[in-house]
Amino acid sequence: MINNRGIASQGDNNNFSSNAVGEHAHVSVAAPSCDSTRPVEAEVAGEQATVWDVGVVTILSEELRSVVDELKLERRKEPGGLYFYQGTHATPEGTVRIVATQSQSQGQRSAMAALENLRRHYEPRLWALVGVGGGLHAKHARIGNIIVSTDIVYYENRKINPRGDVRRRGEHRQAPAPVVHAVNAFFTDHGTPARINGQLATHTSEEFEVYPGVIGSGEAVIADRESEIRSYLTNYHEKVLAVDMEAGGLSQYWQENSIHGGINPGWIVIRGVSDNADEGKGHTYHELAARNAAYVLRKLLPYLC
Numbered sequence: 001m002i003n004n005r006g007i008a009s010q011g012d013n014n015n016f017s018s019n020a021v022g023e024h025a026h027v028s029v030a031a032p033s034c035d036s037t038r039p040v041e042a043e044v045a046g047e048q049a050t051v052w053d054v055g056v057v058t059i060l061s062e063e064l065r066s067v068v069d070e071l072k073l074e075r076r077k078e079p080g081g082l083y084f085y086q087g088t089h090a091t092p093e094g095t096v097r098i099v100a101t102q103s104q105s106q107g108q109r110s111a112m113a114a115l116e117n118l119r120r121h122y123e124p125r126l127w128a129l130v131g132v133g134g135g136l137h138a139k140h141a142r143i144g145n146i147i148v149s150t151d152i153v154y155y156e157n158r159k160i161n162p163r164g165d166v167r168r169r170g171e172h173r174q175a176p177a178p179v180v181h182a183v184n185a186f187f188t189d190h191g192t193p194a195r196i197n198g199q200l201a202t203h204t205s206e207e208f209e210v211y212p213g214v215i216g217s218g219e220a221v222i223a224d225r226e227s228e229i230r231s232y233l234t235n236y237h238e239k240v241l242a243v244d245m246e247a248g249g250l251s252q253y254w255q256e257n258s259i260h261g262g263i264n265p266g267w268i269v270i271r272g273v274s275d276n277a278d279e280g281k282g283h284t285y286h287e288l289a290a291r292n293a294a295y296v297l298r299k300l301l302p303y304l305c
Contacts (some may be wrong), residue, residue, distance in 0.1 A: 019198035053305050055124030055265070056100035057245060063131035064102045064284045066294035070199075071098055078121055079180055085301050093300040097238045099124060099126050107219055108249030115253050119265075126179070126304055127254070127267040128253070130290040133215065133244040136230060140241050141273045143200030143285050144198065144208040145244045146296045149215040149269040150175035150183055155229060155236075156218040168232050173251040179266040182303040187212055196299075199291040208292050214240035215269055217248035225278040268304065270297050 032069040058064040071083035076197025085100040099122045103114040135141025154171040185255035216233040233240040236283045258264045
């Protein structure tokens with residue numbers, strides 16, 4: 001804190017920064033967050049505002065619990081009744097402030113509402129969608145593996161002609177360049193695939209793999225190996241490795257908010273493979289996939305922040 005009285009300036013080209021004027025004026029200087037261009041705390045009109053680096057959206061309780069446990073987050077209830085989970089994580093670059101929430105239900109619309117709640121209450125500079133998904137690629141997307149995605153194909157848009165033929169019109173969106181570079185740096189350091197020991201207590205002796213890849217996203221729960229959606233996605237892009245029901249909403253929300261002033265957050269999707277989007281789909285491996293996904297989020301934080 002710096003207190004000054006009776007400051008006078010004369011002459012041209014005077015420049016003052018981090019200053020305050022008035023009877024009780026003061027300047028507070030805080031330690032930087034993982035983004036060195038933005039302070040962790042700034043005092044405005046006598047109130048302290050916290051800058052949040054990463055906002056995590058989960059869908060299932062297993063997903064949120066895994067993130068909370070991995071990052072040691074604490075529950076907070078905001079006025080109005082919304083629950084969030086907050087915490088900090090130390091990286092070589094600084095302290096990362098993290099807030100997580102759970103959507104009310106599955107699907108694109110609920111995910112977008114959760115993002116809006118995060119933005120309204122916390123304004124994180126990066127959004128991360130973390131949890132489970134269905135694997136499409138037998139080699140890369142086996143149970144427990146993780147798909148880290150900065151590319152989303154939304155597959156729901158389609159045209160149905162009078163004969164009943166369906167022609168899908170996919171929308172392909174990519175995360176901002178800094179996020180893509182961060183993910184590339186992670187795989188440069190850890191290899192492709194990155195190989196990590198399982199994070200669930202019953203699977204610590206097993207190794208899972210982390211791949212970069214494209215995620216197909218829509219409203220359908222796919223539990224059929226012969227599904228027309230699976231065929232469409234694998235033909236659309238050979239690197240579509242998994243499917244979910246929320247990533248399309250995340251990428252759409254980001255795109256539509258990019259027209260506003262200020263900084264538009266980056267985004268990333270981290271999906272643990274809990275099934276193979278076929279007849280064997282179920283809840284058996286949700287905990288395993290969610291734990292592995294939360295661990296990979298933590299490993300990525302030094303690169304993302």
